[in-house]
Amino acid sequence: MKQSTKPIIVALAIGMISLSGCATVQYGDAGSAKALSTEFGSSDLQQIGGAMVDSLLVFPPLVELTTARRPILGIDMVKNKTMQHIDTESITDSIRAKLIRSGKFRFIDRTTDEQTLQELKFQQEGGLVDKKNAIAPGQQFGAEYLLTSNFSEIRQKEGSVTDVYYKFTMTLKNLKTGILEWSDEKEIRKVFKRGTFGG
Amino acid sequence: MATFIKTSLVSAMIAVLLLLSGCASTTTFSAYPHKIQPLITSLASGAPLDISQSLVSERKSNDMILYDMERGRYAQVVGNGEVSMADFTAAMEKIAENDQKALVSASGIGAQIGATLVNDNAIPYEGEGYERVLLHQYQALNYLKKNDISGAGVEARRAGFEQDEALKRFEKEVDKAREQAEQKRLDGSLTRVEQSYAQMDEVAGQVKNSFQNAATFYLSGFINELLQQPNDAYIDYKKALEIFPENRYVQKDVFRLASRLEMGEDLAELKRRFSVDSPQFADPKGGGELLVIFEDGNAPHKRETKIGLLLGKAGLVTVAFPMYNEKRSSPLALRVLNGVDLLGSTEIICDVRALAVKALQEKAPTIAVRQVLRTIGKVAAAAQMKKQAGELGQLAGLVWNYVSESADLRSWLTLPADVQIFRIKLPAGKYQLALQHPMAAHSVNTEVTIGDGGKSMIQVVRVGGELYRSVMQF
Numbered sequence: 001m002k003q004s005t006k007p008i009i010v011a012l013a014i015g016m017i018s019l020s021g022c023a024t025v026q027y028g029d030a031g032s033a034k035a036l037s038t039e040f041g042s043s044d045l046q047q048i049g050g051a052m053v054d055s056l057l058v059f060p061p062l063v064e065l066t067t068a069r070r071p072i073l074g075i076d077m078v079k080n081k082t083m084q085h086i087d088t089e090s091i092t093d094s095i096r097a098k099l100i101r102s103g104k105f106r107f108i109d110r111t112t113d114e115q116t117l118q119e120l121k122f123q124q125e126g127g128l129v130d131k132k133n134a135i136a137p138g139q140q141f142g143a144e145y146l147l148t149s150n151f152s153e154i155r156q157k158e159g160s161v162t163d164v165y166y167k168f169t170m171t172l173k174n175l176k177t178g179i180l181e182w183s184d185e186k187e188i189r190k191v192f193k194r195g196t197f198g199g
Numbered sequence: 200m201a202t203f204i205k206t207s208l209v210s211a212m213i214a215v216l217l218l219l220s221g222c223a224s225t226t227t228f229s230a231y232p233h234k235i236q237p238l239i240t241s242l243a244s245g246a247p248l249d250i251s252q253s254l255v256s257e258r259k260s261n262d263m264i265l266y267d268m269e270r271g272r273y274a275q276v277v278g279n280g281e282v283s284m285a286d287f288t289a290a291m292e293k294i295a296e297n298d299q300k301a302l303v304s305a306s307g308i309g310a311q312i313g314a315t316l317v318n319d320n321a322i323p324y325e326g327e328g329y330e331r332v333l334l335h336q337y338q339a340l341n342y343l344k345k346n347d348i349s350g351a352g353v354e355a356r357r358a359g360f361e362q363d364e365a366l367k368r369f370e371k372e373v374d375k376a377r378e379q380a381e382q383k384r385l386d387g388s389l390t391r392v393e394q395s396y397a398q399m400d401e402v403a404g405q406v407k408n409s410f411q412n413a414a415t416f417y418l419s420g421f422i423n424e425l426l427q428q429p430n431d432a433y434i435d436y437k438k439a440l441e442i443f444p445e446n447r448y449v450q451k452d453v454f455r456l457a458s459r460l461e462m463g464e465d466l467a468e469l470k471r472r473f474s475v476d477s478p479q480f481a482d483p484k485g486g487g488e489l490l491v492i493f494e495d496g497n498a499p500h501k502r503e504t505k506i507g508l509l510l511g512k513a514g515l516v517t518v519a520f521p522m523y524n525e526k527r528s529s530p531l532a533l534r535v536l537n538g539v540d541l542l543g544s545t546e547i548i549c550d551v552r553a554l555a556v557k558a559l560q561e562k563a564p565t566i567a568v569r570q571v572l573r574t575i576g577k578v579a580a581a582a583q584m585k586k587q588a589g590e591l592g593q594l595a596g597l598v599w600n601y602v603s604e605s606a607d608l609r610s611w612l613t614l615p616a617d618v619q620i621f622r623i624k625l626p627a628g629k630y631q632l633a634l635q636h637p638m639a640a641h642s643v644n645t646e647v648t649i650g651d652g653g654k655s656m657i658q659v660v661r662v663g664g665e666l667y668r669s670v671m672q673f
Contacts (some may be wrong), residue, residue, distance in 0.1 A: 083356045088349070155360055166478050194299065 074143030082153035160194035243663025261323035319607035329554035355419035414549035496616035545619035638663035
């Protein structure tokens with residue numbers, strides 16, 4: 001009888017070991033949503049987009065500039081310099097949407113230029129549109145400012161700890177003068193610790 | 200009592216049979232290279248395989264990383280980018296999952312116990328460092344073929360991260376080489392030129408060459424140029440040069456970017472080291488560039504070497520070790536012709552064989568320790584069986600030892616033996632190129648367009664007498 005209890009004890013021990021250690025991921029900067037892995041997730045995206053736009057909107061010289069009129073901005077696609085396949089188009093879109101919603105800026109969209117040209121050509125040459133109402137090319141506004149962003153990542157692995165540092169930098173350039181009117185960066189740090197025991 | 204022992208023996212044998220049949224899709228009892236041979240034969244003969252039917256159960260086994268890499272590579276060579284990308288992604292996801300798994304996991308313990316009882320093939324394949332680097336490099340190529348340069352950049356950075364990890368693992372060896380060079384410098388046995396730090400880097404480079412992949416750095420440099428990041432490209436090309444200083448195309452690119460980025464000191468150092476006149480390296484205006492990446496031959500196969508050891512009372516026991524014992528031939532260049540005019544030939548930038556050998560060397564001590572533990576375990580089991588079932592029992596134990604003892608011959612086998620490059624600046628226009636190689640059955644013609652200010656690239660792979668190519672234009 002005594003012998004038969006041994007396997008149970010061993011099984012219990014293994015069970016306890018496998019329960020006790022789990023891998024953990026923590027934000028270096030606490031107080032944010034729970035992180036699941038060191039990957040860049042949707043909540044990070046929201047956080048970064050929001051923080052950037054807020055920073056831009058409260059920058060005093062820009063507040064002054066936007067009280068009198070709504071400057072025209074062009075936005076460049078966010079440059080992905082990380083080690084993850086991130087949909088940077090989506091980040092770009094949400095930043096632009098937030099800025100437009102603030103009501104302080106107007107935007108130039110260069111992604112639909114081809115369709116615009118086609119449509120104007122049709123209006124001018126297609127013979128269907130009244131010449132008086134047809135829009136002539138060469139009247140569009142040019143952007144006064146260009147918004148560019150870089151998204152980079154530094155990853156370090158030391159033993160069982162992986163430390164990932166994401167940095168998002170955004171810059172607003174005055175296209176006429178070449179002066180950088182505003183710039184800011186937002187960092188997210190995630191630390192992943194590989195568990196000692198687990199399944 | 201005798202009946203009891205007989206019953207136990209029979210049940211043990213049944214257990215072994217069950218174990219054998221359950222391992223059909225693993226390599227525990229059948230050598231890995233046989234499983235991949237159909238892919239290699241198909242590539243070497245140019246007779247396509249139905250890829251959806253190949254390695255189906257294997258890709259669900261414990262070694263899924265390895266089979267996904269093999270099939271992904273096969274698909275890439277034959278031009279099936281979608282399958283290749285999906286397979287590589289699956290392999291990467293599994294690797295990431297393993298990397299996040301607890302250090303001591305229940306499944307890991309199971310595999311280790313299996314390995315101790317049977318052989319090393321019972322341990323799930325996790326991918327060697329150099330294989331992980333190449334995995335990202337090939338995925339970068341898949342992105343380039345889709346014209347997704349940003350995606351290629353992500354893979355290039357991942358490859359770079361793996362290379363940094365390799366450097367960390369071998370840092371001591373690099374330091375030692377540097378120290379030795381430094382000692383020689385102090386002895387005065389080096390010439391003045393050799394005393395420079397660049398030379399020291401070269402010494403380190405010769406060591407790095409066995410665990411870092413210059414071809415990957417070079418491709419990463421090319422991708423960074425496509426991304427308009429010349430600074431990053433310059434760093435990548437410099438790393439490639441450190442590992443393969445004799446490659447003239449890499450010299451040229453480092454020189455070109457050093458001039459463009461106005462790296463005064465570097466430029467002076469480069470001129471001194473490579474004794475080249477700057478006009479030769481001047482970046483001609485107009486036209487575009489052509490890069491040919493040539494992957495030649497097959498990666499080496501590990502062979503099993505069985506060694507008989509006399510262990511005390513147990514008598515003769517067999518241990519199996521994996522080894523590389525292929526003779527290494529010097530690489531043969533691919534000739535690139537424009538019609539009948541020779542444009543140039545490729546030069547070696549990575550020796551995959553060296554990377555494979557180094558990876559095995561790195562693991563050798565662990566393999567040896569497991570081997571000894573296993574042998575002791577098996578001998579003890581045989582002795583126990585002798586005690587319980589007499590000579591027949593011991594014989595059964597020793598037979599089990601011989602049968603189960605097979606070396607771990609797993610490694611990514613659809614990789615090339617070496618990688619070579621050729622790069623040239625050409626006036627814009629369409630070209631009918633001929634690619635010739637001494638081992639190829641016939642030369643291959645391919646049309647490539649060089650855009651003004653653009654970059655075009657051809658990936659050429661030779662397996663057996665077959666040359667495969669795929670053209671990209673950026």
